[in-house]
Amino acid sequence: MKRALVSVVLLAVALVLQLTFVNRLPLPGAGGPDLMLMLVVALGLCSSPAIGAVTGFGVGLCLDIAPPGSYLIGEYALVFCLIGYLCGRLRGVLNQSAVLTIVTAMAAAAVGEGLYAALGLAVSDPQVSWRTVQQVLPTSAIYDAAVTPFLFYLVMRVLAWADSLGRVVAAGQAADGSALLARSGAGGALPGATMASATMLGGAGLLGGAGWLAGPVGGRSRGKNGGTHAPRLRPGATRHGDGWVGGAPRTGLPGAPRLRPSRPGRPPRLRPGGGTAGSAVARPPRTMPRSPAKLRIGPASRRDGNLGRALGGGLGGGPAGPARLARPGSGPPGSAFRGARPGARQPAARSGALSQGGRFRPDPRMPGGSSRPSVSVPRVAAARRVSLRLGGTRRHDGVLGGGVLSRGGSQRSLAARPVSLRLGSGRRGDNALGGLSGSRGRLGRPRQAAPRFRSSPALGGHSALARRSGKRARFSSGRSWFPTPWSRSRLGGRSTVWRIGSKRTGGLR
Amino acid sequence: MHDTRRTRVVLGALLVLALVLITFDYRDGSSGPAHGLRQLGGSVFGGAERVVATVAGPVAGFFDRGTGAGSGGQVAALQRQNLQLRAELSQAQLSKAQYGQLTRLLQLSGRGGYRIVAATVIAIGQGYARTVTLDAGSQDGIKPEETVINGQGLVGTVTSVSAQTCTVLLATDATSVVGVTLATDGQIGWVTGPGKTSSGSGLMRLQVLDANAGLRPGEQLVTSASVHDRPFVPGVPVGTISRVENRAGSLTAEALVRPFVNFTSLGVVGIVVAPPGHNPRFSVLPPAPPAPKKPHPVPTVTVTVTPGETTSPSPSPSASAGG
Numbered sequence: 001m002k003r004a005l006v007s008v009v010l011l012a013v014a015l016v017l018q019l020t021f022v023n024r025l026p027l028p029g030a031g032g033p034d035l036m037l038m039l040v041v042a043l044g045l046c047s048s049p050a051i052g053a054v055t056g057f058g059v060g061l062c063l064d065i066a067p068p069g070s071y072l073i074g075e076y077a078l079v080f081c082l083i084g085y086l087c088g089r090l091r092g093v094l095n096q097s098a099v100l101t102i103v104t105a106m107a108a109a110a111v112g113e114g115l116y117a118a119l120g121l122a123v124s125d126p127q128v129s130w131r132t133v134q135q136v137l138p139t140s141a142i143y144d145a146a147v148t149p150f151l152f153y154l155v156m157r158v159l160a161w162a163d164s165l166g167r168v169v170a171a172g173q174a175a176d177g178s179a180l181l182a183r184s185g186a187g188g189a190l191p192g193a194t195m196a197s198a199t200m201l202g203g204a205g206l207l208g209g210a211g212w213l214a215g216p217v218g219g220r221s222r223g224k225n226g227g228t229h230a231p232r233l234r235p236g237a238t239r240h241g242d243g244w245v246g247g248a249p250r251t252g253l254p255g256a257p258r259l260r261p262s263r264p265g266r267p268p269r270l271r272p273g274g275g276t277a278g279s280a281v282a283r284p285p286r287t288m289p290r291s292p293a294k295l296r297i298g299p300a301s302r303r304d305g306n307l308g309r310a311l312g313g314g315l316g317g318g319p320a321g322p323a324r325l326a327r328p329g330s331g332p333p334g335s336a337f338r339g340a341r342p343g344a345r346q347p348a349a350r351s352g353a354l355s356q357g358g359r360f361r362p363d364p365r366m367p368g369g370s371s372r373p374s375v376s377v378p379r380v381a382a383a384r385r386v387s388l389r390l391g392g393t394r395r396h397d398g399v400l401g402g403g404v405l406s407r408g409g410s411q412r413s414l415a416a417r418p419v420s421l422r423l424g425s426g427r428r429g430d431n432a433l434g435g436l437s438g439s440r441g442r443l444g445r446p447r448q449a450a451p452r453f454r455s456s457p458a459l460g461g462h463s464a465l466a467r468r469s470g471k472r473a474r475f476s477s478g479r480s481w482f483p484t485p486w487s488r489s490r491l492g493g494r495s496t497v498w499r500i501g502s503k504r505t506g507g508l509r
Numbered sequence: 510m511h512d513t514r515r516t517r518v519v520l521g522a523l524l525v526l527a528l529v530l531i532t533f534d535y536r537d538g539s540s541g542p543a544h545g546l547r548q549l550g551g552s553v554f555g556g557a558e559r560v561v562a563t564v565a566g567p568v569a570g571f572f573d574r575g576t577g578a579g580s581g582g583q584v585a586a587l588q589r590q591n592l593q594l595r596a597e598l599s600q601a602q603l604s605k606a607q608y609g610q611l612t613r614l615l616q617l618s619g620r621g622g623y624r625i626v627a628a629t630v631i632a633i634g635q636g637y638a639r640t641v642t643l644d645a646g647s648q649d650g651i652k653p654e655e656t657v658i659n660g661q662g663l664v665g666t667v668t669s670v671s672a673q674t675c676t677v678l679l680a681t682d683a684t685s686v687v688g689v690t691l692a693t694d695g696q697i698g699w700v701t702g703p704g705k706t707s708s709g710s711g712l713m714r715l716q717v718l719d720a721n722a723g724l725r726p727g728e729q730l731v732t733s734a735s736v737h738d739r740p741f742v743p744g745v746p747v748g749t750i751s752r753v754e755n756r757a758g759s760l761t762a763e764a765l766v767r768p769f770v771n772f773t774s775l776g777v778v779g780i781v782v783a784p785p786g787h788n789p790r791f792s793v794l795p796p797a798p799p800a801p802k803k804p805h806p807v808p809t810v811t812v813t814v815t816p817g818e819t820t821s822p823s824p825s826p827s828a829s830a831g832g
Contacts, residue, residue, distance in 0.1 A: 016554065019642070020562045023633035026773060030706050034635065050516040057523040061530075065550025067558065068632060068640035068676040069669070071684075073543045074530030076636075081523045085516075120637060123531060127637040127683045132704045136637060 006162035007043055010155070011059055014039050015066060030132075031140030033147045034113065036063050040080045041108040041148065042155035044087025045094060045101065056084025071125050079119055083112040102149050109144035113137055544669075551646075551671025559644050559673060562631035610777040613660025621744050621793040622785030623658070626650060630775045631674070637705050639682035641665075641775060646673040654740040656732075656781040661795075662746035662769035663687065663732060664778050675780070680747070681711050681772050689715065689747050692729040692791045696722050700730065700747060700766055711772060712765040713748060722762045724753045729794050730766060742781050744789035769795070 018035045025032070036059050044052030060080035064073045087108050093100045117137050120128025534543035611627060618625045626649050634640035645651050647670045657664040657677050665679040678685055683704030690697055698717035717724065728750045734743035748768040756763060 012557075016557045016561045018635060019554075019632035020558050023635060036635075048516070050519045053516070053520045053523055057527065060527070061546075062550070062554070063635060064530075065546045066554035066632075067547075067551045067642040067669075067671065067674050068634040068638070069547055069550060070634075070636060071638055072531045073534040073546055074527040077530065078524060078527035081520065081527060085520045088516075116636065123535070125637070127639070127704055129683060129704060132637060132683065132706060135706050 002162045002165050003047075003159055006158055006165075007055065010158055011036070011039055011055075011062070015059070015062055018063075019066060019068075027143070029139030029143075030135040031113075031137065031143060033143035034109070034140065035147075035151065036060075036076075037080065037083065037112045038105070038109050038144055038148050038151045039155065040084045041087050041105050041112065042152045043159075044084040044108075045091050045105060045152075046155065046159055047088060047091070049085045049088030052084030052086075052088030053081050054084070056080035056082070059084075071120075071127055072123060075116065075119055075123070075125075079112060079116045082115065083108060086111075102152065105148045105152050106145040109148050110141040113140045113144060547669055548671055551669070551674055551676075555642070555646070555671050555674035558632045558642060562629075562644065607777050610660050614658070614777060614779045617658065617660055617662075617746075617793060618779055618781075621742075621789040622787070623656075623742060623745075623779070623781045624783035625658070625779030625781050627777060627779050628675075629777055637683075639679040639685075639702065639705055639772070640668070641677050641679060642674050643677055643778065643780070644674060645780060646671050646675050648672055650782055651675045651780055652782075656738075656740060656742045656745060657778050658745050658781060659770060659775065659778040661771070662748070663741075664770055664772075664775065666740040667780060677778075679772055680768065680770075681713060687741060687747060688733045688735065689730040690733040690743075691717070691722075691724075692731060692794060694722075697733060698722075698761075712751060712767055715750065715764045715766045716761040717764075718761060720760055720762055724750055724762050724764045726750050726753060726764075729791075731791055731794060734788060738784035742784040744785070744791070744793050746794050 014035045022035060023032060027033075040052070040056045040059050043055050047055070057077050057080065060077035061074070063076045063080075064070045070076055087105075090104055090108070093104050114137060117128060117133045119125075121130070121133065530543065530546075533541060537543070607629070614625070614627065617623075626645055628643040628645035628649075630641045631644045632642035634642075643657075651667060651670050653667050653670055655667045657667060663680050665677045665682070665685065667675050668678045669676045679702070680687055680700070681702040681704070683702055685702040687700045688697070689700050696717050696719055698715055700713045700715050702713055703711050715724075715730065726749075730747040730749070732741040732743055732745045732747060735741045746769050748766040750764045751767040752765045754763045754765065
């Protein structure tokens with residue numbers, strides 16, 4: 001928040017300065033430096049792609065409408081939005097070397113100038129002709145490249161200052177390295193429990209943000225202000241799995257060490273807490289239900305683990321709960337009950353109470369993510385999840401798998417299991433998911449009724465209620481409001497033939 | 510945050526929004542949401558620009574005056590008091606310069622009978638546009654499509670007005686077209702701006718309807734009257750022809766025009782709020798420069814030196830002749 005405020009102030013000042021001062025300077029050549037573009041580049045490199053894009057759009061729009069304004073409103077917004085997004089994606093270079101960062105910033109600024117010229121040519125802006133571009137573009141790019149390092153450094157310092165501001169206010173004490181050390185020691189187990197130290201660091205709010213110079217470049221400026229001491233403590237916070245990357249508060253911080261991209265697909269375990277280091281301990285339950293959307297994303301998404309767990313909990317509340325209890329260990333090794341972590345709802349699942357399962361409110365925006373115990377999860381999940389292979393790619397995703405599989409085992413005559421197995425494309429955890437959806441849907445119901453439900457992915461609690469109250473007939477008519485052909489094609493294809501592994505075991509029809 | 514689907518959705522939404530804005534502005538820039546946005550921007554940023562320009566303008570002007578004199582380094586080396594004095598001196602000189610500009614502006618408007626509102630440039634456009642912002646707006650009676658002049662001649666035309674500021678499209682912008690009349694024979698043509706080029710080569714292009722018009726370098730141009738005197742009032746000096754371009758097969762005679770106004774250092778300008786009662790014709794033009802071609806060639810003196818004698822630097826005849 002502080003960062004946002006400080007950024008807005010910085011941008012507003014730069015905008016007015018650009019128009020009233022920089023553009024008046026009698027610089028040789030046709031072009032001139034573009035402070036706004038450079039600021040967008042710097043802020044993008046210091047934050048995430050989304051923030052970069054939003055920042056770029058806002059800045060561009062302001063530049064478009066601030067008098068004298070551009071030829072067409074939206075030109076700068078478009079270009080800066082793209083540049084901010086790209087810089088957000090390139091922010092990984094911050095960790096690598098200062099020179100690379102500077103070069104990246106320069107290149108991004110030059111690309112921005114080129115993009116603007118290209119856009120002008122594309123929309124046939126009469127002010128942008130090829131002859132003009134030839135004169136303006138090189139000089140603008142040179143000016144930008146010359147000024148970028150300084151402006152970049154300024155942005156770093158300002159953002160670090162903003163963060164330190166927030167930290168001091170929040171922590172109520174001087175945020176220097178010693179204080180932190182003391183605090184993490186007080187938190188207990190500084191040497192032994194790296195988790196604890198990571199939590200402390202996280203709570204203190206990104207140390208080391210004081211500048212990238214302090215971090216990768218070599219720490220010349222250490223000690224100038226409190227924040228720069230922090231890098232020493234970083235090792236405790238950067239252990240993989242601490243969730244540095246994911247979080248809103250710290251993503252952009254220049255000095256923040258990040259998970260190396262060498263493990264791209266591996267989701268840190270603690271991330272569900274919103275990316276704060278150690279947050280899984282602190283506040284997992286709150287974020288979990290809120291963020292089922294992440295689950296949908298597919299194999300590479302970070303929060304898959306969450307899904308699995310949430311689903312497991314929710315499903316446990318359904319009629320199949322007992323089955324699971326009966327054979328708790330029958331899931332695939334490594335997948336069963338991984339979800340029984342602090343954040344998971346395993347206890348609720350075991351209790352088998354519907355009321356508990358109800359806590360997982362279905363997210364109306366995302367059918368697949370809903371976790372209403374008896375209805376919505378299995379139905380919709382069957383359609384989507386399987387195809388997305390949610391359960392499959394990760395070890396920790398298998399929570400669901402375990403529960404499901406065991407359940408499926410008890411109800412083998414029921415349809416669900418094979419679906420999952422086939423779809424999972426060879427992954428261990430997939431079984432769980434698919435099996436879950438199928439088996440849940442059919443538990444305790446006549447088979448003939450099942451096809452109706454399959455193609456009507458129930459959204460929200462409505463379906464759940466209907467289900468529970470036994471009014472199944474509604475669903476047949478309720479199908480029409482959902483994109484039936486799509487879901488049916490997927491669902492039907494899969495549920496027609498059930499397999500376990502490669503063996504065909506039967507089918508509905 | 511990794512590059513999640515949400516991020517992409519945000520990016521896509523913003524890009525689509527930008528394209529929609531461009532489309533709206535392209536279709537009708539003078540009304541609708543685009544116009545509202547510009548008004549909003551003018552009211553939000555215009556005031557800030559006014560304030561900042563009072564500080565930043567003199568500083569920029571100081572650099573402008575001091576270019577090449579190395580004054581920046583000297584100032585940095587001086588003591589605090591000296592710096593202060595120098596700044597005051599610069600301010601005084603700048604005020605003096607502005608005073609001079611205003612005086613010339615008033616003289617010009619008096620000759621032409623224009624009623625003007627004086628204003629100063631507070632912001633300069635970004636990118637490829639040649640636009641400036643003035644610190645006078647609708648509160649001062651400014652309306653769109655009014656002519657802007659300064660002490661030397663035509664500056665441009667007002668394109669949009671907010672409460673306290675207005676935006677001027679300079680005559681050198683690539684989209685600017687000014688109807689002109691040649692001072693001597695009254696031929697009619699139009700001048701288009703060169704767009705944003707390096708400051709030295711900002712020559713405007715003149716096209717005259719009559720393909721057989723005998724354009725000569727040194728001829729002066731004034732604006733011809735527009736309908737209802739918008740966007741250009743008649744009689745404002747535009748520039749002088751610096752080079753005639755003869756293109757075979759061209760339907761119009763073309764020439765390059767050097768504007769009277771120095772567009773790189775605009776200061777005090779005037780917005781013509783009421784046209785003159787009668788067409789001033791060519792009365793506003795500055796006194797005619799000496800004839801474009803000197804009729805009497807300077808005789809060339811050739812000094813012949815025999816190689817045996819002491820070598821003395823022989824004068825270069827061509828340089829002294831001057832053509």
